Amino acid sequence: MITMLGSRRRLCDGMTRRETLKAGALSLLGGAFNLPSLMALEEKGHTRPGKAKSVILMYLLGGAPTQDMYDLKPEAPDNIRGEFRPIATNVPGIEIGELLPQSAKWMHKTAIVRSVNHKAGCHNPLPSYTGLELALADITSTKDTYPPSMGSVCEFLRPATKDLPDYIYLPNYAGAGNAGGTVRYPGPYAGFIGKRYDPLFSEFDKTKHKTVGRMKMLDGEPFLSRNTRLADGITLDALEAREGLLQQFNRHQKQLESGGGLDDVNRIQQRALGLLTSTKLKSAFDLSTAPAALRDKYDRTLFGSSALIARRLVEAGVRFVNVTWDFPGDNSWDTHADNFGWLRGALPSLDLTWTALLGELEETGLLDETLVVLMSDMGRTPQVNKNAGRDHWTYAYSVVFAGAGIKGGTIHGASDGQAAYVKDKPVSTSDICATIYTLLGIDPEMKVYDNDRPYAIAHGGRAIEEILA
Numbered sequence: 001m002i003t004m005l006g007s008r009r010r011l012c013d014g015m016t017r018r019e020t021l022k023a024g025a026l027s028l029l030g031g032a033f034n035l036p037s038l039m040a041l042e043e044k045g046h047t048r049p050g051k052a053k054s055v056i057l058m059y060l061l062g063g064a065p066t067q068d069m070y071d072l073k074p075e076a077p078d079n080i081r082g083e084f085r086p087i088a089t090n091v092p093g094i095e096i097g098e099l100l101p102q103s104a105k106w107m108h109k110t111a112i113v114r115s116v117n118h119k120a121g122c123h124n125p126l127p128s129y130t131g132l133e134l135a136l137a138d139i140t141s142t143k144d145t146y147p148p149s150m151g152s153v154c155e156f157l158r159p160a161t162k163d164l165p166d167y168i169y170l171p172n173y174a175g176a177g178n179a180g181g182t183v184r185y186p187g188p189y190a191g192f193i194g195k196r197y198d199p200l201f202s203e204f205d206k207t208k209h210k211t212v213g214r215m216k217m218l219d220g221e222p223f224l225s226r227n228t229r230l231a232d233g234i235t236l237d238a239l240e241a242r243e244g245l246l247q248q249f250n251r252h253q254k255q256l257e258s259g260g261g262l263d264d265v266n267r268i269q270q271r272a273l274g275l276l277t278s279t280k281l282k283s284a285f286d287l288s289t290a291p292a293a294l295r296d297k298y299d300r301t302l303f304g305s306s307a308l309i310a311r312r313l314v315e316a317g318v319r320f321v322n323v324t325w326d327f328p329g330d331n332s333w334d335t336h337a338d339n340f341g342w343l344r345g346a347l348p349s350l351d352l353t354w355t356a357l358l359g360e361l362e363e364t365g366l367l368d369e370t371l372v373v374l375m376s377d378m379g380r381t382p383q384v385n386k387n388a389g390r391d392h393w394t395y396a397y398s399v400v401f402a403g404a405g406i407k408g409g410t411i412h413g414a415s416d417g418q419a420a421y422v423k424d425k426p427v428s429t430s431d432i433c434a435t436i437y438t439l440l441g442i443d444p445e446m447k448v449y450d451n452d453r454p455y456a457i458a459h460g461g462r463a464i465e466e467i468l469a
Contacts, residue, residue, distance in 0.1 A: 050441020051405030051469070052371035054314035055150075058307070058354065059324040061174055061185070062333035063122065065380035065390050066398035067419035068343055069097045071114045079384050080418045083340040091409035099347035102355040108408045109358065109367070111401045111467035115413025115422040118378075118429050122392035123334075125174060125187035125377040131430035131459040140175070142186040144195070148448060150433055151320040152190035152197045153457050157442070158319070164280055166319040169199035170306040171222035177206060177326035185377075188322060192450040199322065201225070202285070202309075204302055209328050214338060215345035218302040218328055221287055222309060284312040294360075299352040302326075307357045314370050319440070325350075333376060337387035358402055367403045371439050374400040375432065382418040396422050399432055405439040407469045430461025438463040 065082075067073060072086040072095065086095035089107035096104055096112075103110075120127045121135045129149040148156070151167035158166040175183030190197035208220035287295065287305060298304040303325045310321040325333065335342050354374065361367040379397025380390030396415040402408075413425035434444035437458055444458035 050439055051369070052403070052439040052441075053369040054318065054366075055154075055320050055371045055373065055436060055440065056307075056310045056314060056357070057151075057320070057322045058357075058372065058374045059125075059128075059174070059322060060333045060350075060374070060376040061125070061324050061326055062376070063335075063378040063380055063392060064333045064376040064397075065335060065339060065343070066114075066376070067380070067382070067415075068339070069100060069347065070112050070398040070400060071415055071419055072097055073417060073419050076382075076418050080382050082384060084343075094409065094411060097347065099343060100351045102351045106355055106358050106402065109362075109402050109406070110408055111406050111410035111412060113399045113401070113412045113427050113432070113464060113467065114396075114415055115425050116375075116379075116397050116399050116427045116429070116432065117395050117422050119394065120429075122378055122394060123185070125185050127187075127429035128375055128377055128432065129187035130191075131428075131433035131457075131461050133429060133459075136186065139185060140183045142184055142189050142191075144192060145450070146186055146189065146191040147450075147455055147459070148191045148193045148197065148457070149188050149199075150436055150457075151188065151199055151322060152193065153437075153442065153446075153448075154320040154440070155190070155197045155199070156193065162317070164316060164318055165200045167197070167199040167322075168310075168313055168318055168320075169201050169322045169324070170310060171202055171204040171218075171302050171324070171326065173201050174324055174326065176204070177218055177328050178332070181206065187377075193448055202306075206328070208302070210301055212345035212349065214341040216328060217346065217349065218326060219300070220302050221305040222285065222302070224281060224285055280316045284316055285309055294356075297352070297359075298356040299349045301349055301353070304349070304353045304356070307353045308360075311357055311360055311364075311366075315364065315366060335380065335389050336385070336391055337389040339380070339384065339389045341388070361403065369404050371401065371405060371436065372403045373432075373436065379419075382420040393420075396420060399427075401435070401467060405469055407467050410467050412464055412466050425466075427464060428461060430459045431464055432461070434458035434461030435463045435467070439468070 068082050068084050072084065073081050074086055084097050084099060087098045087101065087104055088095055089104040091107040094107055118127045118133050119135070120133045121139070124136055124139045126136065126146060127133045130147045132147050151169070155165065155167040169188055174185040174188055188199060202222035203225055204218065204222050205220045208218065209216050210219035287308065290308060294308070298308045303323065306323045310323050313321050327333070357372065358367065361370050361372070376397065378392060378394045381393045385391055396419055413427055414423045415421065416423040437444045444461055444463065445456050447454040448457060
């Protein structure tokens with residue numbers, strides 16, 4: 001028996017297998033026998049017009065100290081406020097950190113949510129990617145029992161006729177730069193709805209580092225897997241899994257014929273062939289075609305190069321692209337020591353990449369249809385420790401939105417005078433996910449099933465209406 005959405009009996013909103021087949025939009029390479037097609041979901045009311053066609057999620061892995069970036073506390077005691085001072089932005093009354101001067105010029109397109117919090121523990125990306133606030137005993141690996149990420153939901157909904165993945169993760173899986181690449185942080189995966197809806201991961205050369213001041217960051221460019229056939233962007237493991245599913249279809253051909261689904265199998269096979277021969281992914285990853293001045297504008301780091309490729313991918317039609325700032329060794333956003341020295345190298349680079357991305361999206365006309373989000377898995381402590389660092393903290397931090405559907409020049413929520421706890425308008429990680437889903441035109445209340453247990457994809461979150469245009 002073919003299992004759909006982890007359930008042997010039904011799909012989201014109670015749809016049966018036969019209803020799904022008759023919807024006429026099954027997709028082996030991005031949604032076959034899992035979620036109903038986009039058309040079927042529209043009929044059920046799960047999708048609606050969205051202002052964002054694509055999302056670029058800029059993920060600062062390790063816990064960025066946003067009180068030194070977007071929520072400074074200049075009136076706090078010395079051991080709280082840190083070494084940086086706020087500067088004015090191009091929106092009167094809104095200030096951000098002095099090491100982000102270019103970002104300050106984009107405040108009219110930006111909304112900052114300063115009241116994000118969760119209680120799911122430190123170094124746990126599961127809440128920010130899925131909306132589920134679940135403390136984990138082990139945050140160094142992922143499990144198939146976890147719920148799907150936002151990107152994986154986009155991959156579920158990919159139309160059968162589309163020849164590109166709708167979820168691509170750059171520059172590699174979260175944790176690839178840490179502990180010899182043995183850590184795989186949970187969150188970005190498809191979980192209980194099936195591995196074939198995991199993102200397409202690029203790779204990078206982990207030996208390439210760049211030193212700026214007192215900090216070290218990953219350098220080089222992401223590239224498609226060496227196991228990729230021609231320019232397709234599909235790894236052999238993923239292809240094997242999808243071919244296995246195709247064999248299931250063939251075994252059930254009689255049932256498909258009687259259910260009116262044979263045409264869907266033909267479309268699946270045609271789409272597989274189309275993806276294997278596509279050059280779109282290869283072209284997006286080929287930075288040799290980018291002008292040198294543009295490469296410099298993004299900053300020639302792994303994060304900067306990944307952001308440039310992300311812009312190309314959304315232009316090609318990919319719906320959800322993740323760009324993670326991973327870390328080599330002990331140099332990361334996990335700033336237990338030398339927080340301010342590290343930020344003096346990291347923040348100017350982030351400032352360049354962020355503003356280059358927004359600038360190019362606007363120049364190409366894509367900013368009005370692309371949502372850009374900057375977030376982390378947690379924040380940092382209000383107090384500066386004895387090593388001039390900030391430790392783990394999940395009780396108040398900031399997330400930044402820009403682009404499609406965002407009311408620019410907006411601040412939502414507030415932390416207290418020490419950036420320790422939320423003072424006004426608390427926002428959960430599920431609310432962040434619901435906001436992203438809403439802007440994509442996906443109902444945050446849409447259900448996915450794990451062994452017949454229904455879960456709303458945003459886990460009860462509500463869109464932050466105050467930042468929506």
